[in-house]
Amino acid sequence: MSNKVINELCLCPGLQCTMNEERGEGGPTSETTLSGDHGHQSKAKRRVQQETPESPGPSGVSMEMDCSMARPVGLNEGQPFVEGQPFTKKVKQESADSSGPSCVSLNTDDSRIHPLQCKEEAHSPGEERQHQERSKVTSAQSLLQHQTELIKRAEEDAQTFLDKRLKKLWRVLFPDLPQGSESQREEEEEMDGKKNDQWRRALKGVVDIAKLCLMEMNQEELADKLWNETVAVECQGKIKSHLKKVSGCVFEGQSTGLNDFYIEPCITERGSGEVNMEHEVRMMETASRKPGKEETIFKCEDIFKPLPGKDQPIRTIMTTGVAGIGKTVLTHKFTLDWSEGKTNHDIHFTFPITFRELNLLKGKEFSLLELLHYFFIETKEAGVCRFDQFQVVFILDGLDECRLPLDFQNNPTLTDVTESASVDVLLTNLIRGNLLPSARIWLTTRPAAANQIPAECVDMVTEVRGFNNLQMKEYFRKRFREDTEASTTISHIMTSRSLRIMCNIPVCCWIMATVLKHWFKTSKIGEEMPKTLTQMYIQFLRVQFIQGDRKCIGRAGTNPQWSPEGGKIIVSLGKLAFNQLEKGNLIFYETDLVECGIDVQAASVYSGVFNQIFKEECGLYQDKVFCFVHLSIQEFLAALYFLISFIDTGVNEFSKEQSPSKEDHTIYQRAVDEALEREKGHLDLFLRFVIGLSLGDNQHLLQGLLPKKRSQQHYIVSHIKEKISGELSPQRSINLFLCLKEMNDNSLVNDIQRKLKSGSLSGEQLSPADCSALVFILMSSKKEVEVFDLKKYCATEKGLLRLMPVLK
Template sequence: MERDPGGEKGHQVPGTGPAGRIPALQRLRRHRVELVDELPERVDWILDRALQMDLITKDDYEDVKYVPGPRRRVRALLDIIDCRGDLVADAFSSLFSKSGGVADTDTGSGEYGTLVKKHRQVLLRRNQSMMPYNSRVGEKVHLLDLFTDLLLVSGHHSTELKRHQLLSLGQQRIQLQEGCQLAILPQQLFQQSPSRVLVTGVAGIGKTALLQKLVYDWAGGQCLHNFQVVLQLAFRDLNLIDQPVSFRNLVLRKNGHLAKLLDLVFEEAQKLLVVLDGFDEFKFCSIVDGDRYVMDPDEEAQLPDIINSLLRGELLPEASVLLTTRPTAVTYIPVETIDRFVVITGFSEKEIRNFFLKYYRDEGLSSRVFQLVKENHFLFTLCFIPAFCYIVCSVLKEQGATGHNQPKTMTDIYSRYLTMLLKHHARPQPQGPGALTQMLHNLCRLAYSKLLQHDTLFCQHDLQAHHIQLNTFVNSFLDRTCVQEPDCVEGIFSFAHFTIQEFLAALHYVLEPQPFPDVLDMDTCRMDLGYLDIFHRFVSGLLSERNQSLLSKHLELGNVTKLEDYHMWLLEGITESCEKGSSILNLLHCLFEQQNHSLAERITPRSLHIHVGDNVLCPVDLSVLQYFLDLQIGDVVELDVTATNISGEGLRTLQPYLQQCESLWCGENKLDSEAISCLCELLKSRNYRLKLLGLGWTDIGNEELMELCSALKENRTLQELWIEGCSADYDGILDFASVSSTNSTLKKVVFIGHSLEEGDTERLKQELSPAALGLIVAGFCDDRQLWQGWCDWVRQRCYTCTDDKLLHFLHKIFPCHRPSSRLWWVQQWCTALQELLQERIDRCRLAETRRKLQKLQGTISLHC
């Protein structure tokens, strides 16, 4: 049984001596009266932990849970433990001694200890209930009844590689959940102090639930023992503040009980953890990275400056900070201040099983539903994301978990969830027929307007402005919390989850004849911004015929006139992206949501260049890509999966389609042995039509080179092979060149940016045969045809990159592996890059990123 290190010391049952002198059961009986006085405020947490540790059974738990009154619950629990024997009693004593509060004995007494104890009790109460997207007002679920462990993995300290890991669920999650050598436990987040930890994950992945569980366990004495005080703040609450404020008053808004404690907390900031949840929901997130610092907790300043100062260690430099965000807002965070990057990758298959069991509370039923979902690839991959897993369970429970007419897309699931709520509230409304539909319209209008303002929190006057009255139906979508203002307590509202707001906003766009502003006509809201991606997918799914038919049974939809216009917008976007080779992934998601084969047949681009690079491809993304490739629009001129974190498993999934490609770009991925094997099999395939293969910056070494070389002996189509930035040495490249020169079709193998030592390039020229020498390009040269194409490719990558990605990409070339300015094409190329960088500098709002762009521009100017 896990014991708290030193738990008996200074935290024993009242009146006992050192541990072990008196049998535990006897101690409990002797001090029963004192325990009944001391434990009521903590009894719910103790009861939860006792169940987790198997000190009591589920039946015991339910018997005690529903006993009225906390003192009576303590007595009932003590009665049960009294029948379990001395070993259980001893473990039970250790358990409730942990819940007592502070980890350090010097703060366990006096006024300070009393206030810390009260703060822990407040945080226990605030975090003990989860708020699922419940369909009945007032329905709550205890945190431990539904919370299921999440898989957390360490990110990379390189900003760009970190961003790749953060952008989605991650194709490597299967290897991670099986090996788990990179997995970390929540209590291991802070290994040094002070520390700034950034936790990221996609929508619905469980960021808020993780923090809730972490704070709940700290308040119960279960983890983070090096922190005496935890301050829990949510950006959706902070959005209400638009006037200068001090950090002290910021904390006291919802923690007035800490008024007498804060001076000491600030003085001993090394024992303080500040938890900031939902940076992507912060309406000022884009201006946080400023140059004004706040150093005094009592200094009034604008909220973005306070957050920036906390992250940079200018304010409370010895305190630790835990920050969560969606990946779309990472670019606004001063990432150079972050000590540790952590990615939530959601559930594993085992955890999905556990969630189903907790949700259905019936092993047989949960197993049947799990098997049903597992057979539906798209539903199953959605369930790796906790929020979607909950809604999938809700929908399948409502429709009886049959295998008929299952939802096929994310919008299908949310639409059925909405109709489920509508049916629950379909009784006659006092306002008359159509009142329920009007309430939903008003909610959708609120969701849309707030989404475009990048706002997730609103007040009573916002509800009034949209004619929304609180009732059981409205409360099914909204959460309400209270904020202490100087002269009153104000109720604030948010949608139960951001994806709920995005779905309702999309529904407003579909239902409103002339939504203002019209997102599809706004250049500033194109797909490349990211934060409206899920909104766009919902719009597409809601405009599909099947969801129109479903919702029309429960809503007075009228004539939805947008469908054909939307189809034209989507077709034009996909066609243009295919022909230009620009990013297409979210457009493919929108097409998938349509599930319209006749629409797909209208996609007729002149050429097919599919670029899904710079997005970490999760299982759902791969399903969407497969769906598009199955349409057989034509031969794929180019497939770009650069920087997608694709693994061998992902390449195996795409293998049938890779044989249709003329050019395949797999660069900037850490290709494992299975990935190399998969590529070698493709090279050996007789039906393979590949002419160009890009494997730049994939850490390929000597061994992988020889595998590729062996496969090339059987290949008769490949003409160019790009392996920039490889880790192969002189001997590896020499052997590869000698063998690959026997291939009759291969014309160029480019090794620029390699790990050759000084002078190795000249040695290669002397060692290689004339045939091999004509094949291998180990450095920049004046081959006009070769480098013109390379320059065009670099410029295209730069135009489609984010600022961070552009910096990372160009730093691969400058200054370490820069071409000589004496070459004819270098000056023209560098001038074009300088102009591109100047455009980025002019519109960059982040001071730190702008400085990096200017520095890179200066480096490139040396070659012009």
């Protein structure tokens, strides 16, 4: 090794070395500490006893040394230097010529060794020269010893570093090897997280060494794989960093930390390929019930794990659930936990992509590789091209919002990830497994759109049921700081079946928490809490208007006047909501807004309501996508616009024609008929809001926005009861009962309850309306019915069919 290399190692900053010397033969113990920390300099003191012929008595010389470098202190020319022994040594020297012992104490500072200074008498020039020569020799020997120790330590540290990095490389290359302990993974992640260039070059050097060794062993394929893997690891770190920011927040009127209010929803297995085409409110009828004993409950992080007793791996999962039930939040939680290194350590890459973003690429062509580079630029910058070598998860969120054809039957087969095709063709081949068959696919969708994917392409279907009663209570306790407010809110919601059902949806819990928080702050003594769904949504609109727009005169509990600008925006949003609800669209683009007279930039400036209930999301390259915070808000605004339009112009928005009758109750009757004509029930919740808005008290809350007209409510109630008595499905009858509930009409329910209490109820005497009322009462009960006596309630096949919802 050259002197230049030795000197560089010796002068390396930050190195520390502590050496202790045990007592030598016949001598006391001496200790010297070497440190590179200039803030805590340790001094080594030494007394050297020396006898000279010239000194008749003892002579003392003191020398102190600051050991930022090793300094020689050996004084005897004949004393040999032995490698491995300490640099400093107490030396006793006796001379036959000395008449007595001479004591010398040496002090040195951190920059040089001071010449010996004799306190009692000076040396002769010859002795001084001889002493200096001996000191130089000893100094060189000590320096060499110190450098040897540094080299040895540097070699050990380099070997440790190399061993750790190589172990990680082998685990990446061979996933079947033991993955190491949690502490090892944390230490490796800490090493990976270092940002300085020297550190990165060192990591790359380890890869180069390993690759060279593999090539010397004629393992070129393995060497290339190792290189690709290490490049991917660096790319993975950048993607994780990006996904932490994207997935760590959710929108609840404003950006909120995901983990601040996250509560794990209930996720169960559902039959593969099963599609529910009903309206989502119907499907929530049983959501608050406990899962069956045979149902499998999933945790978010275990979504791809095989079911108990089944070894077959799961490649494609479809998760269904109503709008706002928590599907998207669930995928964010999965992504966030993976990116933070908490779960699914076997996954190399997670690629969450929404159909909203994919819709914007309609008509364009990409290869699958180009598509990934488009959405995740980190993969392009790193040059990662062989995704078949990694465990990859694609999360395709919002299938129900897809505007691509997804023609599984007629699309051509594609197996090459570098071959270009339309996004539609890429998706169908990816889901079928023709492209990247080793990749895992997670699709989320509302139930009505689940049939867009062939059943044979899906290995398992799961369902997000949202919050059960316990989870709903936990949510409100997190939302309200005051325990009394949380308890009052929970008790109030549990008394209303409509509110309790809607609170299975996390977004609706947020809506109600927003309303009731404001109510607790501003309500007057004796003022009732909102108890119907329509009242709750009216108050939500008012709260957002008051808090966001600040142009609403008055406060909650009084009658606010809507500013012209804000009122205009709400009407425009209502028109957009109604038109898109008719088309079945939940997401909109800027052209859709322009058609309804909405200037996005201007609206967001002068109306806080716009920002609170309407989301603008920017995709790649600033493409804009819009949606309401939740489907129920879209349905409420659509109902509001439907009535405003009729009262102002007399136009029925369903037919776009002038209504032949000027009696306003006819428009409510027309809304009932229109909703019942929709087989899927997609206007059921819309209808409940329309009927609820017929009440004078509710119109009073919207004074200045909805023109107040006294409705002839007995006509509306009679029309609904007539429909209930007809041949309707149980679900349709239940929704009509809920419409009556919005009008505070409980006549049918009270009648069947009297019969139940009197014991006069007979299956043979039950009319269709009675059966529907019985179903409504039984399903509204807070208690679960463990035993259902069919003989007590029905005697006919039709009666049994009407009671099927209870049996389910």
